[in-house]
Amino acid sequence: MMPLRIVFMGTPEFACPTLQMLFDRGEEVIAVVTQPDRPKGRGQKLTPPPVKVLAEQHGVPVLQPVKVRAPEAIAAIQEFRPDLIVVIAFGQILPKALLDIPPKGCINVHASLLPRYRGAAPLNWCIVNGETETGVTTMLMDVGLDTGDMLVKKAIPIDPNEDAQSLHDRLAVLGAAAMAETLDLLAAGRLVPEKQDDSLTNYAPMIKKEDGLIDWGKEPRVIKNLVRGFTPWPGAFTTLEDKALKICRVRTGEGHGAPGTVLRADKSGLEVACGNGSLFIEELQLEGRKRLPAQEFLAGIKIAAGTVLGAGEMHRG
Template identity: 75%
Template sequence: MTGLRIIFMGTPEFACPTLQALIDRGENLVAVVTQPDRPKGRGQQMQAPPVKELAQKHGIPVMQPIKVRVPEAVEEIRAYAPDLIVVVAFGQILPKALLDIPKYGCINVHASLLPKYRGAAPLNWCIINGETETGVTTMLMDVGLDTGDMLLKKTTPIDPDEDARSLHDRLSAIGAESLAETLDLLVAGRLVPEKQDDTLTCYAPMLKKELGCIDWNDAPLKIKNLVRGVTPWPGAYTYLDGKLLKVFRVRTADGSGAPGSVLRADKSGIEIACSGGSIFVDELQLEGKKRLPAAEFLAGCKLVDGMTLGSRGTAVEG
């Protein structure tokens, strides 16, 4: 426990382990700031962010400004007189007026090894780009996008078959550990901020649904990394007889054929040709159906060698 008055700013599930760590440490959490409730699911029922649910469970006051940069929101935060603001995947850019409020500044937990992968979706893009390691960086926030001085880094390898869901869970736990260690160093006066080298940075933009569309003209490893990086959201997909076909788990292989063509469809998997090799699809889901292993999928949906997967309406027998 540091004895500091702390405001926590975060929204999704990724932020919850860090908030829970602060609660478990007995920190003086004077408020939590999170995004507004949003409609979700087929029924579009209003749903609270995971961070709000956790905060309310522990009786912590919650703020949900539509825009945190408006003067009214900044002044409400100022009224709590925080010594420190901890930010984890909040989802809005903080204005300088807010950054300047706490005595010890605003410390962000970022899911990459800065200065690489600044932006909204670092853990996804490191998988899509075929990185073999990543990690978490705590940093002192400034007005730039993930440009503040680095405080602490923790590195972890990325398994070649790991997807974004698994990496998300591991990095959220590492983030909680990193923040706790950063706080201990802060109160001990042993934090040493380090400037980022802007020449080493790359950008990790927000994910869009169309990113998940598989281009069968890509190489096998590129397709595998895309599938891993967009699972569970926005999800990788192609089309079969004009219907959306979601793809969840794949393996690279060395088959050959016209990109997108079915080379094999049996109990060993569904093999699809791509550029310079092939991909075995081990788990998939046809539009309107359940997510299934390849063998079960084939029991209800026959694929013929030579069929071509691709854009909507192209999957026909060759």
């Protein structure tokens, strides 16, 4: 079978293993569509998306429409006459006019075991919600939000201590494998679309920074899952004397006290009371400072037992 003429649509690092897989297979990637360059870092330097960087390394034309549903953007993609459009973490909803362009459809790699966790941030919310398994699903796209027919699923366990960064890296690789298998089945004429059961779905909304605010009244495992799911971004946080304090890694403990109260802050650890237990904070980052292990942090910033974390939140705008 002749290589497929593929337009690839994706933006962040998560999409790069799948794009690289297409190059490695010898598929004919005729164009890449990605988000516009964005200001990044302290200097707000205009920075290209990782997918654009990879595409340019392979000499592939790159389109960066502000709105992919704009008529001129749809017309530009149509001019490439793709057989298939591969989509992974693109960042915009595709209109029907675009979905209808390729004769073999638009196939998406979604970072969950559909129909669970439709939406923008499945990877994060599955950790926050304490799931023990997740995976990726390739899907024939339709106009709904992650509602298209499922093609290939690959599942992996979630380690009880891993954070969103670790799971992100594993699912990015798994997504490439799932897409490769999907393309093999497509080439062999053995791809069997499966309808999703809408009754089994739940929604994984886009994350807002304030979602990371820690409620110390929750149980230790619930707070631990929040920390894991929101590390490295946007971060689970509390306050220490009116400064934001990001909590990066924790383990559960069995101490007791008023929620948010520091039970100990010494060489044996930094322990904070929660609802029905406690947490040992192993890594943390004070506003304007570096992320540090707890012992190094306490060497520079003294926290007395009895200090209440989060007490300054009422003063923050």
